[in-house]
Amino acid sequence: MNTLEPRYRIPSRQHFSQMVMPKLYQEQKLLFGSDITEHKLIVDVTTRWNSSLDMLERYLDLQPAVAAALLSPEVRHNTHEIDTLDNLDIRDPEDIMKLLKPLKTVTTVLSDEQNPTVSLIVPLKHTIEQSMLPVEEDSTTVSMMKKAIFNNL
Known part of the structure; x- marks a missing residue:
């Protein structure tokens, strides 16, 4: 061999x-x-x-x-x-799901509209920004993801 x-x-x-x-x-x-x-x-x-x-x-x-x-x-x-x-293999996906749900909601709202208007953009952007604010309970992974998403807005 x-x-x-x-x-x-x-x-x-x-x-x-x-x-x-x-x-x-x-x-x-x-x-x-x-x-x-x-x-x-x-x-x-x-x-x-x-x-x-x-x-x-x-x-x-x-x-x-x-x-x-x-x-x-x-x-x-x-x-x-x-x-x-291990426990992180369960906790991290749960936390990331909570982080991504508002993004899916915004995507769904914009996709469902026949003629999306500019008036939707500001409230939806505000929704995303609010959900990306740091929270003390955030894991390191979630904190980094929130920061990246917020900066890309």
Whole structure:
């Protein structure tokens, strides 16, 4: 064996997905009931403004099933590089969702209007600015995101 070759073969993303998705569906049925609709995780798309919020919402909805699937022996047996989830993996998405919801609301309001008028811009901008003000409870991640969003306004 060449000393530069890795000791373990890390599965490709597609192979890993094919391996984990059936387990994720199985865990959803066990945790949420057999009559639920199976959901995939959503991946955000840079060209879709609200896809990051959609991704976080789905992750939090499925978080118990995701954790159970990643901890299952079937998944762990086939790979050696799975990190476990911790409290920050839940708290950060919850906080970021709260941060992104006003942006989705503004996007939805402007998208729903047949003929958006300038009179909507000022109140909607004010809504965003108010939601981006620092709060003592903000995590470092949320503080940095608020600052970046506010500066880009």
